[in-house]
Amino acid sequence: MTCYETLFVVKPTLTDEETAAQIAKIKDVLSKEGAELIATNDMGMRKLAYPVEKHNRGYYTVLFYKGEGTVINELERNLKINEDVIKFLTVKYTKNKEIAQFDKLVAQATRKSAAAATAAEVAPEATAEVEAPKAESTEA
Numbered sequence: 001m002t003c004y005e006t007l008f009v010v011k012p013t014l015t016d017e018e019t020a021a022q023i024a025k026i027k028d029v030l031s032k033e034g035a036e037l038i039a040t041n042d043m044g045m046r047k048l049a050y051p052v053e054k055h056n057r058g059y060y061t062v063l064f065y066k067g068e069g070t071v072i073n074e075l076e077r078n079l080k081i082n083e084d085v086i087k088f089l090t091v092k093y094t095k096n097k098e099i100a101q102f103d104k105l106v107a108q109a110t111r112k113s114a115a116a117a118t119a120a121e122v123a124p125e126a127t128a129e130v131e132a133p134k135a136e137s138t139e140a
Contacts, residue, residue, distance in 0.1 A: 002066065002093070003099060004090060007090075008063075009060055022085070026063065029078045030067070034067065035075075038065055041109035052086045053086050055086060075090070
């Protein structure tokens with residue numbers, strides 16, 4: 001199997017739930033086609049280099065995966081017909097140097113997602129510890 005990286009940009013006008021649904025839809029296409037999703041890097045909302053479809057910002061997501069060449073055809077077909085995706089780019093890694101760089105990017109994305117998961121676990125605990133004192137009501 002060949003290593004691939006696909007970066008796509010989703011419209012900034014979507015809510016967080018809609019953005020997550022679009023990312024999940026693209027991941028489902030990969031799993032249905034038999035690709036092995038290795039890592040995901042949600043880069044978040046960023047400024048575009050130039051306006052695309054009258055948007056100056058977009059939600060960036062990078063998927064690292066291994067699969068056959070037919071996976072790319074189906075993935076890009078779905079990205080083209082999806083109105084919420086404004087740009088996408090797929091990179092193929094074949095040479096040894098390229099594969100070494102792919103492994104570095106995957107490790108970096110894995111570390112970043114692990115750090116985000118750890119922060120998400122710590123955040124609810126921190127908010128649970130800090131409780132506002134209950135105000136006493138006085139009746140006149």
